[in-house]
Amino acid sequence: MGKGITRFHCVIWPAMLLAAELPPPRAVWAHGYVQWSGAKMSKTAGTAVTLGEAIDRHGADALRYFLLREVGFDNDGDFTWERFDARYTADLADTFGNLVSRSLAMIHRYRAGTVPRAERSIGSRFDSGVRDAVAVYQDWMNANRLADAAGQFIAIAASANRYIEEQAPWKLAKEERQAELDVVLASLTRTVVRLAILAYPFIPGKAEVIWGLVCPGLPLTAKSFEEAVLGVEGRTVGKPPILFPKPRLAPA
Structure with a gap:
């Protein structure tokens, strides 16, 4: 909930529940305000943004990601079209989407769509680094540090893109x-399998698309995480679509 309504939900509502002999909430999470360049959004000033406008621009997943990445429990967040476009392009299109597209495209180019069996890939320096980064993500999520967790899954994607450049599979x-x-x-x-699960709380629609490409027939759940990761060799993957298209946009 927004921080402006905490008095009711943290004082009045728990008192009403206790008076009715009902259990009060164990915790209340209040997030900061979404502002426009540090000021309250205003229709008069032309800085009000509707959900429909934002979703039409880049999709519901992108808006969800932006808000969770930019607005924390301990700070207000700024929304402008330029910031929204920049975060969408840098994080989702150029980093995360690019990694998925490149990885699956190379599976099709070099191995006819079937993931090769390579036991040495398990426990490799890169694989160990990813697992360590996943552990950090889990710590952030357990601490309800959603903005940090969102940044962490993008950081993992960025490290995988660097791995591609360093290894030069071509x-x-x-x-x-x-x-x-x-x-x-x-x-x-x-x-990519790991990232599909890590991305799910932030971009559930796109995460399900990716999961369907790399883990057909498996449910996207935390319980299937290790099964999906360890059983990737020999699996046939789908051809990657353009996950995050970059339309030509005029400033809003």
Whole structure:
């Protein structure tokens, strides 16, 4: 809830519940205000934004991600069209969406859509780094630090994009270093599987699309996490769509 209504929900409402011999809430989470460049949104000033306008611009997932990333429990958040566009482009399109598209496209280009078996990819330096980063994400989520958790799953995607540039799978394919290429492709697919679950609280629609590409037939639940990650080799993956298109936008 917004911080402006905490008096009712933290004082009056619990008192009413106790008077009725009903249990009060164990915790109340109040978030900051969504402002326009540090000031209250105003129709008169032309800075009011409707949900419909924001969703039409980049979709419901993108708006959900932006608000969870930008507005914390201990701070107000700024919304402008420029900030929304920049966060959408940098985080979702250029980092996360780019990783998924590149990874699955290379599985199709080099292995006809089937994830290669590469046991050495499990426990590799890159794989260990991703698992450590996932543990940090879990700590943030357990502490209800949603903005930090959102930034963490994007950071994992960014590290995987760097891994692609460092390993240069196109070069490995050209030089016929097949075993090394298999390790890279399996590692990337495993990372995409992990990220589909990590992204789900923030962009559930897109996360389900990605999950359907890499884990067909498996439910997207926390219980299936390890099964999906460890069983990735030999799985046939779908061809990646454009997850986060970048339309030409005029400033709102």
